[in-house]
Amino acid sequence: MPVVAANSPLSLNLTFPVEIVVFLALLYLLSRYVFPPISNALKVRQQQIAQALSEAEAARREVDEARQKEKSGLADARRQAQEILDRAEKLGEELREELRQKGRQEQEAMITRARAELAQEREQAVSQLRRQVADLVLLATQKILEEELDQKRQRRLIDEALAEVDLSA
Amino acid sequence: MPAIEEGYHQLVDKREGRVLAQLTTAVAVGAAEQKQLAEQLSERLHLDVRFEAKVDPSLLGGAVVRVGDHVFDASLTTRLQQLRQDLLTQVPSR
Numbered sequence: 001m002p003v004v005a006a007n008s009p010l011s012l013n014l015t016f017p018v019e020i021v022v023f024l025a026l027l028y029l030l031s032r033y034v035f036p037p038i039s040n041a042l043k044v045r046q047q048q049i050a051q052a053l054s055e056a057e058a059a060r061r062e063v064d065e066a067r068q069k070e071k072s073g074l075a076d077a078r079r080q081a082q083e084i085l086d087r088a089e090k091l092g093e094e095l096r097e098e099l100r101q102k103g104r105q106e107q108e109a110m111i112t113r114a115r116a117e118l119a120q121e122r123e124q125a126v127s128q129l130r131r132q133v134a135d136l137v138l139l140a141t142q143k144i145l146e147e148e149l150d151q152k153r154q155r156r157l158i159d160e161a162l163a164e165v166d167l168s169a
Numbered sequence: 170m171p172a173i174e175e176g177y178h179q180l181v182d183k184r185e186g187r188v189l190a191q192l193t194t195a196v197a198v199g200a201a202e203q204k205q206l207a208e209q210l211s212e213r214l215h216l217d218v219r220f221e222a223k224v225d226p227s228l229l230g231g232a233v234v235r236v237g238d239h240v241f242d243a244s245l246t247t248r249l250q251q252l253r254q255d256l257l258t259q260v261p262s263r
Contacts, residue, residue: 127257130256130257131257134253134256134257137252137253137256138249138252141249142229145229145230145245149229149230151196153230154196154230155202157230157231157232157245158194158198158206158231159209160231160243161231161232161233161241161244162206162210162234163213164241164243165213165214165234165236165239165241166241167214167236167237167239
């Protein structure tokens with residue numbers, strides 16, 4: 001066994017048990033009156049931190065959801081706007097086609113009317129020409145008859161007229 | 170007056186079984202020819218005919234015979250008008 005000097009910290013004397021008792025008493029007092037409140041406070045703090053974290057997480061989720069909704073809302077609005085544009089374009093095309101069709105129909109109607117008018121004018125011209133020819137033929141025939149009909153021929157014509165008389169019809 | 174005279178003649182003709190025949194020609198017909206024509210007409214109609222002759226140069230030729238209410242138009246003017254009508258209604262071949 002090594003020899004320890006009397007003034008060394010490791011030397012055993014009466015203060016050592018007192019120190020032990022004091023230590024133990026301190027320990028007891030600490031564990032009875034100090035550690036529990038500290039422990040509770042630490043627990044409470046931990047709980048608070050946990051709650052705060054949880055709330056933060058919930059808020060983050062809410063924000064995410066809101067962003068997601070906003071995104072889908074924007075997408076919806078864009079889709080609707082595109083649909084409106086598509087419809088407007090389609091309507092415009094239909095209107096253009098309708099106008100083209102109307103234009104063609106009007107053109108055809110004009111051509112038909114013009115043809116009908118031409119035909120009518122031609123008919124009128126032909127009719128007029130026919131009348132003029134007939135009048136000329138009549139006039140020429142009258143002239144010839146006036147010169148060629150002598151008394152003998154006149155008598156023959158009168159006899160022919162009398163031959164047509166028939167009261168039985 | 171002419172109408173009364175006409176009416177009187179008609180009554181007399183009816184009573185005596187006669188009929189009035191009016192012949193309108195383009196040229197004048199002599200008295201002898203008129204008599205011949207009257208006989209021709211009487212023979213054709215088997216009736217006693219009171220004959221009247223009129224002249225209308227616009228007929229050109231032929232005659233218009235009126236017997237009672239019947240009119241027979243065999244004048245050249247009418248035939249020429251018919252010819253004119255035929256020319257107008259004839260459809261030309263294309």
